[in-house]
Amino acid sequence: MDDNRSVPFVDLPAQIALVREEIEKRFAQIIDTTSFILREHCQRFEEEFRRYLGVGHALGVGNGTDALVLALRAIGLRPGDEVITAANSFIATAEAIVLAGGQPVLVDVDARTYNIDPARVHEVVTPRTRALIPVHLYGQPASMRPLLDLARDRGLAVIEDAAQAHGARYDGRRVGSLGTLGCFSFYPTKNLGAFGDAGGVVTDDDELAVRVRMLRDHGGLTADDHDIVGQNSRMDALQAAVLSVKLAHLDEWNDRRRHRAACYAERLSALEDRVVAPHADGDHIYHIYVIRVAAQRRDPLLRY
Numbered sequence: 001m002d003d004n005r006s007v008p009f010v011d012l013p014a015q016i017a018l019v020r021e022e023i024e025k026r027f028a029q030i031i032d033t034t035s036f037i038l039r040e041h042c043q044r045f046e047e048e049f050r051r052y053l054g055v056g057h058a059l060g061v062g063n064g065t066d067a068l069v070l071a072l073r074a075i076g077l078r079p080g081d082e083v084i085t086a087a088n089s090f091i092a093t094a095e096a097i098v099l100a101g102g103q104p105v106l107v108d109v110d111a112r113t114y115n116i117d118p119a120r121v122h123e124v125v126t127p128r129t130r131a132l133i134p135v136h137l138y139g140q141p142a143s144m145r146p147l148l149d150l151a152r153d154r155g156l157a158v159i160e161d162a163a164q165a166h167g168a169r170y171d172g173r174r175v176g177s178l179g180t181l182g183c184f185s186f187y188p189t190k191n192l193g194a195f196g197d198a199g200g201v202v203t204d205d206d207e208l209a210v211r212v213r214m215l216r217d218h219g220g221l222t223a224d225d226h227d228i229v230g231q232n233s234r235m236d237a238l239q240a241a242v243l244s245v246k247l248a249h250l251d252e253w254n255d256r257r258r259h260r261a262a263c264y265a266e267r268l269s270a271l272e273d274r275v276v277a278p279h280a281d282g283d284h285i286y287h288i289y290v291i292r293v294a295a296q297r298r299d300p301l302l303r304y
């Protein structure tokens with residue numbers, strides 16, 4: 001492991017070079033119109049992302065953490081309500097539950113897929129459970145069918161944390177479109193990444209869409225109305241323009257990741273029980289290709 005050729009975690013300059021000219025053109029338009037927040041550039045991306053996912057509504061917000069907070073606020077989470085999520089997610093998932101006044105209930109994951117284990121979710125549902133947040137971690141769809149069945153039986157909301165899974169499919173449908181609401185992060189290194197912080201909330205539910213629209217912009221639908229206590233979590237036009245340009249390439253870029261993952265899988269076949277197992281019903285988009293290694297090998301491998 002002394003090899004000094006290091007492999008970059010992500011090569012953003014190479015990706016940006018492919019779209020830079022188009023993004024610069026859009027930036028020039030935004031500067032000329034001084035239409036910097038929400039409005040036409042954001043609406044354009046929202047409509048493109050809505051169609052891409054096949055959902056009724058897509059709303060641009062400030063970041064992926066806010067997307068989760070806004071979704072939880074939109075369903076009317078009350079103080080102390082329990083929200084079940086995966087124990088191994090990025091901190092933002094549990095953090096959003098706490099920020100929205102809820103109590104996170106962490107459930108362990110399937111050792112092969114690294115996603116929430118539906119059998120264990122059954123064991124922790126209580127009368128205080130209000131929602132489930134499956135996380136499509138590393139780009140692999142969580143096992144949604146049993147979770148959606150459970151939610152239907154127990155009257156729970158399902159909020160998908162799709163922050164790492166733009167474009168992944170489960171049962172043929174794009175993740176984010178399967179639950180009550182879907183939440184995305186467009187952090188720069190994500191498969192669909194902005195040039196700063198940005199996030200999205202999607203839903204088929206007209207009323208929830210109105211709630212999120214109000215909550216993200218100080219509680220109102222117009223500049224002069226503030227009907228509920230909202231927050232400031234609006235998408236800005238420069239980020240929307242980047243996302244709009246990149247969205248057109250997302251499927252192709254995800255295909256390339258799949259191709260590279262297949263190369264890794266072939267070359268790492270000796271580690272079979274240590275690489276994430278692709279889910280039979282899902283279409284992994286490999287935001288991250290994860291392998292498990294012995295503790296003493298981890299840090300040297302990480303440096304490599």
Ligand SMILES: Cc1ncc(COP(=O)(O)O)c(C=O)c1O
Pocket residue numbers: 063064065066089090092093135137161163164184185186187197198199
């Ligand atoms: C699974 C998951 N959920 C939520 C988030 C939060 O997104 P953001 O960093 O845009 O707030 C992230 C971001 O990395 C994430 O990976």
